[in-house]
Amino acid sequence: MDIKSMKNYLYWLYCQFELITCSYLMEPWEKLLFYTFNITMLVMVLYTAYIFVSVHISTAFQFFLHLLGNQHENTVSVVK
Amino acid sequence: MANPSAVCNGHLHHHHHHQKQNNILKSGIYKKNGITKGIKKNGISNGTLYKKKFVEHFEQAPMYVAVFTFLGFGVGTIFGYLRDFMRAWGLEKRNIATEREQQKDFVPLYQDFENFYTRNLYMRIRDNWNRPICSVPGPQFDLMERVTDDYNWTFRFTGRIIKNVINMGSYNYLGFAETDVNALKTVTIELQKYGTGICSTRQEMGTLDKHVELEKLVAKFLGVEDAMVFGMGFATNSMNIPALVGKGCLILSDELNHTSLVLGARLSGATIRIFKHNNIQSLEKLLRDAIIYGQPRSRRAWRKIIILVEGIYSMEGSIVRLPEIVSLKKKYKAYLYLDEAHSIGAVGATGRGVVEYFGMSPDDVDVLMGTFTKSFGAAGGYIAGKKDLVDFLRTHSHSAVYATSMCPPVAEQIIRAMKCVMGLDGTTQGLQRVRQLGKNTRYFRRRLHEMGFIIYGNDDSPVVPLLLYMPGKIGAFARRMLEKNIGVVVVGFPATPITESRARFCVSAAHTREMLDTVLNALDELGDFLHLKYSRYSKSSHPELYEETRLELED
Numbered sequence: 001m002d003i004k005s006m007k008n009y010l011y012w013l014y015c016q017f018e019l020i021t022c023s024y025l026m027e028p029w030e031k032l033l034f035y036t037f038n039i040t041m042l043v044m045v046l047y048t049a050y051i052f053v054s055v056h057i058s059t060a061f062q063f064f065l066h067l068l069g070n071q072h073e074n075t076v077s078v079v080k
Numbered sequence: 081m082a083n084p085s086a087v088c089n090g091h092l093h094h095h096h097h098h099q100k101q102n103n104i105l106k107s108g109i110y111k112k113n114g115i116t117k118g119i120k121k122n123g124i125s126n127g128t129l130y131k132k133k134f135v136e137h138f139e140q141a142p143m144y145v146a147v148f149t150f151l152g153f154g155v156g157t158i159f160g161y162l163r164d165f166m167r168a169w170g171l172e173k174r175n176i177a178t179e180r181e182q183q184k185d186f187v188p189l190y191q192d193f194e195n196f197y198t199r200n201l202y203m204r205i206r207d208n209w210n211r212p213i214c215s216v217p218g219p220q221f222d223l224m225e226r227v228t229d230d231y232n233w234t235f236r237f238t239g240r241i242i243k244n245v246i247n248m249g250s251y252n253y254l255g256f257a258e259t260d261v262n263a264l265k266t267v268t269i270e271l272q273k274y275g276t277g278i279c280s281t282r283q284e285m286g287t288l289d290k291h292v293e294l295e296k297l298v299a300k301f302l303g304v305e306d307a308m309v310f311g312m313g314f315a316t317n318s319m320n321i322p323a324l325v326g327k328g329c330l331i332l333s334d335e336l337n338h339t340s341l342v343l344g345a346r347l348s349g350a351t352i353r354i355f356k357h358n359n360i361q362s363l364e365k366l367l368r369d370a371i372i373y374g375q376p377r378s379r380r381a382w383r384k385i386i387i388l389v390e391g392i393y394s395m396e397g398s399i400v401r402l403p404e405i406v407s408l409k410k411k412y413k414a415y416l417y418l419d420e421a422h423s424i425g426a427v428g429a430t431g432r433g434v435v436e437y438f439g440m441s442p443d444d445v446d447v448l449m450g451t452f453t454k455s456f457g458a459a460g461g462y463i464a465g466k467k468d469l470v471d472f473l474r475t476h477s478h479s480a481v482y483a484t485s486m487c488p489p490v491a492e493q494i495i496r497a498m499k500c501v502m503g504l505d506g507t508t509q510g511l512q513r514v515r516q517l518g519k520n521t522r523y524f525r526r527r528l529h530e531m532g533f534i535i536y537g538n539d540d541s542p543v544v545p546l547l548l549y550m551p552g553k554i555g556a557f558a559r560r561m562l563e564k565n566i567g568v569v570v571v572g573f574p575a576t577p578i579t580e581s582r583a584r585f586c587v588s589a590a591h592t593r594e595m596l597d598t599v600l601n602a603l604d605e606l607g608d609f610l611h612l613k614y615s616r617y618s619k620s621s622h623p624e625l626y627e628e629t630r631l632e633l634e635d
Binding site for chain 2: 012015016018019020021022023024025026027030034
């Protein structure tokens with residue numbers, strides 16, 4: 001039952017997305033174009049997040065430790 | 081004039097206090113700068129001008145709705161440009177009007193926003209408008225089914241007829257659009273006596289005894305000296321305003337006036353100034369400026385100042401603030417033209433329009449105009465007022481001189497409908513219809529408010545606009561309601577502001593409680609599915625509490 005209501009909820013969310021972005025009104029080829037564009041942008045954003053955000057977070061983490069504790073004076077690897 | 085306390089919103093005690101007070105106030109003791117020095121009830125300023133509570137709602141939707149609406153229009157516009165590009169470069173067939181090859185260097189005809197919008201956004205949901213019906217537009221009607229093979233550029237009829245679609249779109253307020261043989265007996269007799277064509281104008285040979293009878297009846301119905309009827313409601317406004325005002329006169333017109341009033345005002349050649357919708361401060365400022373500064377360059381006094389307002393505004397469902405406007409007009413000596421197209425027959429204790437609804441005398445309004453299309457199930461319009469005014473219009477109006485007069489069976493339909501409403505046919509059917517309309521209106525609006533939709537307009541107006549906002553939902557709403565066998569009218573950009581598209585319901589006295597319940601249940605379901613319940617003030621959390629405190633006179 002939970003799966004069914006989950007699926008209904010997801011379908012409802014998809015319908016809302018269609019209505020809000022007017023893709024409900026588009027012809028099939030326009031929908032294809034629009035969804036391809038959207039999915040491409042989303043994938044690119046996620047990929048960028050995956051590659052860069054973890055590096056940024058670890059850099060920021062080490063920077064703040066350096067600021068607070070002054071424990072890594074001899075590390076040369078952190079250059080910013 | 082019937083006693084307005086006969087049908088009240090349940091505020092009986094409130095009303096009696098005001099009745100006595102207003103009788104004193106009406107005799108003119110209170111006039112000083114237009115501000116009443118009477119007792120203020122509940123601290124409402126101008127509470128003494130209004131006998132009943134004047135409650136109007138114009139709730140604004142939450143911010144995310146506006147953001148999503150713009151997002152939807154943005155995506156639609158981008159795809160519109162894409163399609164236009166494809167059409168211009170020949171990648172797609174052009175279905176809509178374009179200029180000819182030889183005219184490519186001329187001034188472009190179809191580049192403005194209206195044409196862009198029509199080509200790219202309106203065409204996608206065009207199947208929700210211009211639907212042909214094939215029965216009388218009573219509380220239910222039959223619809224011809226049509227399908228499209230090329231995304232709404234062309235339609236074809238399948239031959240099937242969808243039966244008994246509940247009609248929430250026709251202006252059938254008192255339910256006189258009926259085919260009952262007993263009701264139409266006199267109309268049939270007149271049809272056989274006079275035929276259908278008049279073949280002449282009023283001033284030549286087109287004035288029949290039916291017209292004289294109808295005009296006397298309209299004057300009696302409204303409580304004025306004389307009236308004149310015309311064959312077409314739109315033409316009544318657009319052809320008579322030029323006869324009443326001309327160059328050197330000033331027209332103060334409400335922001336949301338109907339196109340017929342705007343056209344009449346523009347045709348007259350007078351100066352037009354617009355005041356904010358139903359906003360008395362804006363109107364007063366314009367009046368003061370007009371009297372202080374006079375005409376633009378010569379600084380002479382204006383020959384005439386006329387205020388154009390409507391009784392009920394059909395896109396908002398709001399009722400005009402008549403008592404305040406009349407007090408302003410008396411103070412600044414202007415004229416008032418009241419267009420009661422939607423309010424005659426639909427508001428007021430006995431159906432005589434907004435003048436009766438506010439308990440005022442028809443002498444306060446200089447020109448009373450109305451149409452017979454909405455509440456009387458016929459066609460045509462009237463202008464009523466003092467005898468001098470109507471005699472002037474009989475000779476000087478374009479409609480009287482050039483337009484064909486009303487045809488006799490239609491005149492007879494108006495006569496029988498009006499006699500029914502006035503009670504002159506010996507039954508109380510007319511009064512029952514007016515009361516049924518009031519009950520239906522209040523019930524429908526209350527339930528919609530409780531469900532959480534955003535509804536515009538006054539609590540007593542039978543026109544109920546339900547806000548949809550997003551362009552994608554306009555098409556979805558109309559199509560799904562038709563699948564559930566309910567016919568609604570949705571309105572989008574040119575008639576409403578671009579971000580406030582709406583579905584407009586017209587409640588009728590002919591709707592039974594079951595029909596309204598069917599519609600309300602369908603709206604409830606659809607509101608949840610399309611997520612239309614934006615109101616932040618819905619009372620649906622404790623319905624049992626409101627049952628007890630409601631003072632509705634429900635039988």
